[in-house]
Amino acid sequence: MRMKNIFVFMSSGTFLLLLIIISFHGPTKAADDHQNAGRGSRRDRLYIVYMGSAAASSTTSDDDISSLRDDHAQLLSSVVTRKPNAVVHTYKHGFSGFAARLTDEEARSIASKPGVVSVFLDPILKLHTTHSWDFLKYQTALKIDSNLNSNNYDAADGVSLVTADGSDTIIGILDTGIWPESESFNDQDMGPIPSRWKGTCMKSDDFSSSNCNRKLIGARFYSTPESDGTIEIDSPRDTVGHGSHVAGTAAGTPVSDASYYGVAAGTAIGGSPGSRIAMYKVCSEGGCRGSDILAAFDDAIADGVDVLSLSLGSASGFQPELSNDPIAIGAFHAVEQGITVVCSAGNDGPDPGTVVNAAPWILTVGATTIDRDFESDVVLGGGTVVKGRAINFSKLEKSPVYPLIYALSARKADGNEHSARYCEEDSMEAEKIKGKIVLCDSGDYWRSSQIDAVTSLGGVGVIFQVENPGVVASTYGEFPATVLSFKDGQEILSYINSTRNPVTTVQPTVTVTKYKPAPTVVYFSARGPASGTRNILKASKLASPLRFLISQESTHFPNVACLQPDIAAPGVNILAPWIGNDSSVALEGKDPPLYNVLSGTSMSCPHVSGIAATVKAQNPAWSPSAIRSAIITTASQTDNLGAPISTDKNSTATPYDYGAGEVTTTGPLQPGLVYETGTVDYLNYLCYYGYNVSQIKTISKTAPKEFACPKDSNADYISNINYPSIAISNFNGKASKNVTRTVTNVAGDGEIIFTATVDAPSGLTVKVIPDKLHFSKNNQKLNYQVVFSPTTSSPKEDMFGSVTWTNAKYKVRSPFVVDV
Template sequence: MRLLLGCTFTFFLLPFLLSVAIGEVEKKKKNDVYIVYMGAAPASTSGDSLTQSHLQLLTSVVQRQEQPKLLHSYRHAFCGFAARLSKEEAQAMSRKQGVVSVFVDPVYQLHTTRSWDFLDLQNSVEAGSTPGLNVSDTGSSSTGADDTIIGLLDTGIWPESPSFSDKGMSAVPKRWKGTCDKGQDFDKSNCNKKLIGARSYSTDDDDSPIPIMSPRDDEGHGTHTSSTAAGSPVTDASYYGLAAGTAKGGSPTSRIAMYKVCGGFGCAGSSILKGFDDAVADGVDVLSISLGASRFFRPDFDTDPIAIGSFHAVEKGVTVVCSAGNDGPSAATVVNAAPWILTVAATTIDRYFESDVALGGNNDAIKGEAINFSKLDKSATYPLIYGGSAKSNSSSSTDQSAKKKKSISSHCELESLDAKKIKGKIVVCKHSEGDTSKSSTVSELKDAGAIGVILVNDKQSSLAANYLDFPVTEIPLQAADELFTYINSTKKPVATILPTIAVTNHKPAPQIAYFSSRGPSWQTKNILKPDIAAPGVNILAAWPPRNDSSEVPPGQKPSGFNLISGTSMSCPHVAGAAATVKSWNPKWSPAAIRSAIMTTAIVMNNDKTQLTTDSGSPATPYDFGAGEVSPTAAVQPGLVYDAEPVDYLLFLCNYGYNTSTIKTISNSTLEGFECPKNSSKDLISNLNYPSIAVSNLQGQAKKTVSRTLTNVGAEEEITYLVSVQSPAGIDVKVVPEKLQFTKNNKKLSYQVTFAAKDSSLKSEVFGWITWSDGKHRVRSPFVISSK
């Protein structure tokens, strides 16, 4: 049978309508922008013809006086368009043949030197990791790294940064089809052999998150992520003297292509899809996407621009790496969780930004963490006051509306404080989740005359907030006893806040960042997400050197580097690693590259103990996926779990999409593809993924899943043996226990049976399955849940 193509519709050959009948009077309020997604783009149709057919489709449902307008036409990697529609027009559009989905254009948010050195150090932490592996071990004579192209969907780029120097780089690969858009303060001369492409997208109206069409970065985010992924080495880089060293990207010889889809007000879904469409057509190898929906907005796979765009990119052989989100530490907050995406959590590195509190008398200094360039004297001579003691007599001491009564003056809610009591003093404030933001509290105290602030956090976090020249530090609740004991022991407590110093070789590291979104995925527990973790806390990378007094310490010139945190920062670390793997293995599929990164990940910290969260509690694969990325080991994984586009089609079948919709979505040429009659969400566990997730294992039930491994090592005749770390309450049996690969048999399968020992199975338990030949260790996490 012939496969129905997504952009095929019945009136494609109708004469183009030069005008439309006058319909209802346009309402004063603008209609919403809608995305019309139509699945795969037919290979036999030109882009211009598709754009014309999109306009024909639009005019068939828009019966208004004005000529309808396409805001974006998607015509390369997939098919569809964006346009302004009324609700009724959108409903009519959704009933047209060949239309998969119609949805309001969503606005997504950004997931906002030492890190690469730390990852190199971590490569030797675990016993049994690939010893002494370097690029020469792969047997390849040339990496071809300078032919690898990393595309980023972000806020643009600052091309003058030395991180984007093309010194010593060869000519741009001939296969590159991209361009450098001309825009405000940006033209083709801003591109070079490092920054080979730059585009910008807007809906050309007041509602666009990008009001000015230019690839130039006005926010800094895109410059930071680009240099993290593929920045050229820059010596003597620092943030006003902090974190000094050589700044470089994970794949410093790779090319960069920027697709500006975000501005100060977010990232329009219609622009995100256009970025995907162009990036695939331009010829990128890896896409790094540090943005996504919030935990509260949960689009399904056919109405999520990132899921849609990444599906078609992967189908075309492009590896897509996305941030997991910044809504941790709550469970089930991970986003960008489609199985064709490599989803990245955030971890700390072994660098700590220490700003201590020195107390009067003979007291020891209390260790704090923050970034400040304090000008206070290092001697403890400044009056110190607790917010609870600075309460205004005219204010209530308790917030009666809170679920739990608490002293709002102790948390320095400004309306509760007497400004006269805090003027000229260092103020101690407790801070809890849900309080006024730290930055707002500090700003208000500074305006009220405080000369410094000590924040006591009730939850430990390794993120060092930036307060520039105002003396602020943060201490955990556990360390506050000494501070409060001192305050209560003397009538005139004094202290000082010391300027920040960068401390390296901090232990334990890595730890899972407090903000990093956690699994399980709300869409399906039978895919374990996130996939991998990477540095995302206080990462030094390139930044636009803007003359903004709110961002520059007094007397300093604007820095060309910045320290920021988020899964936005961890994502380009993995994108850089993926580009390195791709350069050494250019024929590998995105699934093979993902597998190499996941199965070689590190699950121990620099104390040689198991990974923890930054609060010190044990971490699980719902926090870090397969572990911390190990870029060097991933180049030579030994075995990989590969997957083809048809595997993702079967996933969609099991998820609940019907055959007709899947045929429209896919660019597959498989004749006669049909969803199996026994399709079910339980069978999602059989997707050939580098991790295993099984849900609804209750009582004394058993469930069996299968996996297939491909030998990609240098030795064709090789034997791998399995070992299993089983959680309490679960029996795990792997059959066979030995895989013997030969020249003619590079793919071998195995089955894993999970059996609950009794009915008292915990809601979620974790373990590991590891295949080893004595040199390589191919490790997969698994999670078993009773729900």
């Protein structure tokens, strides 16, 4: 039997990881164990024990510090004494706690001990790449102004990329490891490693210290032995490809003539190519252990990273409670230490309420398209061309010489109509398929099985017609396959039915640039609002959270402080480095590709991580919240047609789809004003969530000695967290609601005046008081109020708008949503 892992946190951060346990391909045996957890178990399972902040705040007395250390040491010692090999990880740098193999009874006992914030089963999280690896395409491009004194590189679509120097900035990446031999990680012309770096380059059979350099300055891996003695992770080397792809997108060195076998050819480059990379391998083919994620957070805090990038998380249906979420816990402590944490929003869209990694101290990123497409067209007899989308390297004749058939017409006499239309196995007559290109109905996935069914009968190509072809180009290798809409499929079907001998061909992929409209919000990108908000607002105060969680339905923590996702960035068909020995994606007779094309919010996250690193490099004293504010308030809401950004189903995107909009690269470097979310904001958020002062002071080392939860800890207060977006919940149309914000002048211009403008929907009056802010010096802080008043007594749907502060040089936009 496999033993499960349990984590115990003991110091800073107030969150337990939900017992999720989902791998790349769905629930694992761990999920089954979760179902039985409430009945108790006498066998060991891996638990996390979380004990709060590793270091007390400056206001904590020496006696309190000694007591906290004693609590941790005594508890850890008691476990080691009883079970010498039980402890898997200890957390001591950014927060306190450990992960150990315990029975449920032992876990319950530990949860009652002094200094323990929470105890929860070790979850398995998943990477935030879309469900199928056939979502492959090309590199994105990020615009940058020419006045930033940096070199510009041409991307495949002709747009210049971010190359502002960030050589003193370190991006830590929690993922599947790294392929150090990739040219994207060469250190040519880079200066010495920053002296403040305290990390290491761990060795293994296939990875030596020489694999690290002045670009890749750190590489760690986290091995949690299974009960049978096996170890899933035994090297920093990437065996999946995901980590290398993400690292290259965030901070890859410019590499010219990169492509996926000629597709998406151009210069591959990261968002902050001057930044250093530190890889923390926490994921394998089986998923990402929460206990390892916490260990990586703990090490990264001590190592000295500036930005942490996580393209992983739970599935939306299994979101953990705040106190059970290893990402929320680790991110809380990292932000306390001045580290900006950027996470992917997840790939469970387009349904509302699917966003994950939505704690207010995390910068959460959704996914959009770019202005490049991959066409694989269908040419019919007579010369009609029907546009398709796919990546294939078809060797068919380019002229239409191959017989064409609709799969339903090849149905077996006793076959099922649906099965035949969908080209399912054993549904079609071989003599009717052999030598032909087949038109198949299809859904979003499982097209490889349809291709197998056609090829097993001698078919030479497949045209998939789907209800919504989307914007992601699937990859079919050398097999002639393409995807188009049912509308276009009907044109092909009409041709088949009106022609005695219909013929066609499927053409190999060509790269199309300046594709319009772009960006659009892609269908898989998870949407807001964060689930659970409405229920949480019905109560004036929550009960104290359970300190021990073995069996509980997955719930969603409230997120009424901010919109989620925060921002959107390119996440469709992104070209970036790949592992050098992956024959599974290689064309026949060719070496494995050095670059590959992937889609997912996994790909959008490192774009924002790279931008955050560039902002940090130019503004080293800025806090994580100032960096986040600069990115959010300078986002774009228009596409390359000058129209509002839409979804890939042609509806106008809202903040629930893309947060503040599409990330820009120059705006965050010169935001004019920033919203700094202070420690007290986050602590008050925890108050509202249900934690008491004693728990909060255990969690946070930065909690002021005199801190107390607000007496009236209600829903309205959460909206007053000093976040760069505004969310109002339970707006019933009967009373006005006020929020307060504080902005800091970072324009560097001394005396400067900003004027407020409001974009409000019908049914809502929004007033800003005052509507002018007069700053007399740099870094000065000023407050303002926003009053939301109904103009109708019964609003029917959520309302969206924005408050923007402008002067002749700057535009600082805060989106808002009013939830009814």
